Amino acid sequence: MKILLVYPDYEETFWSFKRVLRILGKKASFPPLGLLTVGAMLPDDWEKRLVDMNTDILKDEYIKWADYIFISAMIVQKESVRRIINKAKKLGKPIVAGGPLFTTGWEEFTDVDHLVLGEVEETFPAIVEDLKNGAPKKMYSSNGFPDIKEVAIPDWNLINVKNYNSMCVQFSRGCPFNCEFCDVVQLNGRLPRMKSKEQLIAELETLYRRGWRAGVFFVDDNFIGNKAILKKEYMPAIIEWQKKKKHPFTFNTQVSINLADDKELMELMIEAGFTAVFIGIETPDADSLEECGKFQNKNRNLVESVKIIQNCGMEVQGGFIVGFDSDKVSIFQRQIEFIQKSGIVTAMVGLLIALPKTRLYQRLKETNRLTKKSTGNNTKTSSLNFIPKMDKNVLLAGYKKILSTIYAPKAYYERIRTLLREYKPAKKKPQNFNALRIYHIRALVGSIWWLGIKQRGRLYFWKLILWSILKRPSLFPYAIGLSLTGIHFRAIL
Numbered sequence: 001m002k003i004l005l006v007y008p009d010y011e012e013t014f015w016s017f018k019r020v021l022r023i024l025g026k027k028a029s030f031p032p033l034g035l036l037t038v039g040a041m042l043p044d045d046w047e048k049r050l051v052d053m054n055t056d057i058l059k060d061e062y063i064k065w066a067d068y069i070f071i072s073a074m075i076v077q078k079e080s081v082r083r084i085i086n087k088a089k090k091l092g093k094p095i096v097a098g099g100p101l102f103t104t105g106w107e108e109f110t111d112v113d114h115l116v117l118g119e120v121e122e123t124f125p126a127i128v129e130d131l132k133n134g135a136p137k138k139m140y141s142s143n144g145f146p147d148i149k150e151v152a153i154p155d156w157n158l159i160n161v162k163n164y165n166s167m168c169v170q171f172s173r174g175c176p177f178n179c180e181f182c183d184v185v186q187l188n189g190r191l192p193r194m195k196s197k198e199q200l201i202a203e204l205e206t207l208y209r210r211g212w213r214a215g216v217f218f219v220d221d222n223f224i225g226n227k228a229i230l231k232k233e234y235m236p237a238i239i240e241w242q243k244k245k246k247h248p249f250t251f252n253t254q255v256s257i258n259l260a261d262d263k264e265l266m267e268l269m270i271e272a273g274f275t276a277v278f279i280g281i282e283t284p285d286a287d288s289l290e291e292c293g294k295f296q297n298k299n300r301n302l303v304e305s306v307k308i309i310q311n312c313g314m315e316v317q318g319g320f321i322v323g324f325d326s327d328k329v330s331i332f333q334r335q336i337e338f339i340q341k342s343g344i345v346t347a348m349v350g351l352l353i354a355l356p357k358t359r360l361y362q363r364l365k366e367t368n369r370l371t372k373k374s375t376g377n378n379t380k381t382s383s384l385n386f387i388p389k390m391d392k393n394v395l396l397a398g399y400k401k402i403l404s405t406i407y408a409p410k411a412y413y414e415r416i417r418t419l420l421r422e423y424k425p426a427k428k429k430p431q432n433f434n435a436l437r438i439y440h441i442r443a444l445v446g447s448i449w450w451l452g453i454k455q456r457g458r459l460y461f462w463k464l465i466l467w468s469i470l471k472r473p474s475l476f477p478y479a480i481g482l483s484l485t486g487i488h489f490r491a492i493l
């Protein structure tokens, strides 16, 4: 059996960083972890090949070579998926498709030969058996949330790791919270399920053996979903492994804001090599937080919580949303002020969108407020897929105003300075932190060329560089990295 695993390309979103990656000589931010895991689950005697369309071209000859085309995709890859389906159909090759796009929106893909809904671990043995027997079913559906203690270790040999800015691992699935707009609970459940400690370490070891020595992103929905067991078992294991290997990796992940309440956990994360966390802040407005059920963000000083984490030694990246029913027109200015004050440089501000199967989707459907299907890209004004309470034009104009303000050079470099003032990185640097690589030279030269010579806002860039050399020289590479990221944010405005 010959299986072609295809990962569709995605358009420019907050997460894509395409322009910056080009400067750094990389092709994509992250590898397709789900497909790499599926690749590892295929029988040993089957031939397999993986094409990530974000790094390579999907040639007709690859499709012709295969017996089956396996696709895994998120909602934001929908358009690319449609093109792949058409291509495969034209060449007469059957498709097996899974992942969040199909799990929450399979009704749009009834022309796909075989659909895999839900998490694949439970259904995969049956799929393989049916493929062997030449009688695969139209649909495989896993309604429960399987144990992930012993899932397959991704087959990293299917990709060229050098194409990517960061590698990925997954430690857990699920999140104990239940925000109205989020599809994590529907996809992965509220009870965090974790891999075994041994499994997690084996995955890190595999990446290490593959020669990787840089950043690793824990793709978990909420890394701190079960803090007690994380502190007791997993963090000590990661720390021990990092020490044994002389700290080859830096880590980043996604967490909820209550990380700020747990000093012990933050210190363990720093010791393990975590340098940044992404947090869904969403909004400084208490009514909007109440409306979307983000109770963990309520009744706290959010700026203070962010600063506690920065002071401890991790950069905080933040997600923000406008378009809640409770939002007043003052929300746009409040979001700008909050973002500037918090020193969240990587502030990903999006419009509220109703993703399929979420509680928000259901509520809007019941009140006839849905207007179209979601594209999954919440940064485009055209992506608004429901009738907002606020006048639509006011909402879209206010949203654009936030983006054009916070990513304008003056505000952006000011935020970097605010962050660098608060940020207290770990004293002991990871191995890869100090090693000068071509990657760093490209970042320095690229930033000087693009930000110091070519683009507008040059003066602010040079002021930041000077300030950083004089006041925070140890964080100079960090200032360069954050400055470069600004190119991406200004490009997607």
Ligand code: SF4
Binding pocket: 175, 176, 177, 178, 179, 182, 183, 184, 185, 221, 222, 256, 280
């Ligand atoms: S905390 Fe984050 S992952 Fe968890 S339900 Fe809310 S938005 Fe989703």
